[in-house]
Amino acid sequence: MKINLVFISTIFIFFFSCDPSNELASQNVDGKKSLVTKIIYIDQIIQGAKTERPVIIQTSTNINRDIDYPIVFALHGKGGKNTSWVNQLKSFTDNGEFVGIYPQGHLDSWNLGTEPSKADDVAFINLIIKELENYNNLDMNKIYAIGTSNGSGMVNKLGIHTSHFKAIAPVVSQLMESMPILDNTKPVSIFQINGAKDFTIPINGGSAFGHNFLDAFKSAELWASNFECNLSPEVKSINGNTQYLFTGCNDNKEVKYLRIENGGHNLQPAYPNMFSEIWNFFKRF
Numbered sequence: 001m002k003i004n005l006v007f008i009s010t011i012f013i014f015f016f017s018c019d020p021s022n023e024l025a026s027q028n029v030d031g032k033k034s035l036v037t038k039i040i041y042i043d044q045i046i047q048g049a050k051t052e053r054p055v056i057i058q059t060s061t062n063i064n065r066d067i068d069y070p071i072v073f074a075l076h077g078k079g080g081k082n083t084s085w086v087n088q089l090k091s092f093t094d095n096g097e098f099v100g101i102y103p104q105g106h107l108d109s110w111n112l113g114t115e116p117s118k119a120d121d122v123a124f125i126n127l128i129i130k131e132l133e134n135y136n137n138l139d140m141n142k143i144y145a146i147g148t149s150n151g152s153g154m155v156n157k158l159g160i161h162t163s164h165f166k167a168i169a170p171v172v173s174q175l176m177e178s179m180p181i182l183d184n185t186k187p188v189s190i191f192q193i194n195g196a197k198d199f200t201i202p203i204n205g206g207s208a209f210g211h212n213f214l215d216a217f218k219s220a221e222l223w224a225s226n227f228e229c230n231l232s233p234e235v236k237s238i239n240g241n242t243q244y245l246f247t248g249c250n251d252n253k254e255v256k257y258l259r260i261e262n263g264g265h266n267l268q269p270a271y272p273n274m275f276s277e278i279w280n281f282f283k284r285f
Contacts, residue, residue: 032136035059035069035099042127046106046119053119055128056082058093058100068139070098071132072282073125075151078109078209092279099138103128110147110154113178114210121154122161129164142166144282146275149173149201149265153211159188166285167191167253169278172265173201174219177212187227187251191281192220193274195263203259220244220257227253241271256281 037059041052059069072092074085082102089100103124106117132138145168147155152173159168160181167189174194175181194203194216201208205215214222224231224246233244240262246255258277263270271277 030136033134034065035063035135035137037061040131042103042124042131044119044124044127046117051106051119053106053124054082054104056086056100056102058086058089058102060094060096062096063137064096065137068137069096070139070142070144070283071101072098072279073101073103073128073143073145073155075103075110075145075147075154076105076108077149077151078105078115080105080108080148080151088275092275097279097283098144101128101132105151105154110150110157112150112153112157112176112211115150122157125158125164126162144168146278147171147173150209153179159190160185167282169193169281171274171278172198172267173213174203174205174216175214175222177214181222181226185226187249187253189249189253189281189285190220190223190255190257191278192216192223192255192257193267193271193278194257194259195265195267195270196259196261197264200265216259217244217257220246220255224249224255227251227255229253229255233257253285 038057040055042055044051044053076082076084082104085102092098093100106119109115109117111117111119111121133140143164145155145158145165148171152170155168155170156175157179163186165188169191171193172195196203201213203216205213227249229246229249233246236243242259244257260267260271267274
């Protein structure tokens, strides 16, 4: 695997610091790489061809070199770009809450079976995590993942097929019939969020984009059942939305399903504090 580093470009000048101290900070310390905002490229073989896949690392401009930061992966939807996360999560990274990791889907999608991409995206994420082990100031025991739409499906897939993540947040998508939870899937805390008025990936389940989706509540319930949670969830209304919380899960995990009653496939107009609520959930695990 070859890792190439690409620093500031005119396209990303709005979030990459030009401070010369960042150049010094990028030098190796104690055999490891120092943490700075930049783009790395991960080499992967896709359908027989070597492909360089970009990953944005977004950090505070004022890294405290005495602490290790949690890691939050964020996966865009189909047709999206990893750069979309820069502004959405910038306040968190600027404040040193976590380091953001934003991979780019091959052909702007994540391979769930019917997408344009035929990449092995579980392997891709594993390669990124392996590379992150070479950096100082990252807490490799606190890794989380957010995904929206197609990226949400990928986050579910990572929750099933890897053991890296303490918690995941699949947003505006749910489990698919073609993606069963495995007997050996390690318990992970889930914060699933769906819009009641989402007609792109229907909240009640059904066919979309060549996939058969489960009903959103049944999806959360399936996670809870697999992790041996109490299957009688606590139900409450929060700001007009409906929350279902499954507790008592293996390894002290939780499964939370939040139904945004006025939300569509783009939840933020109806749920402007979404990323703050996701981070508040993540940092409990």
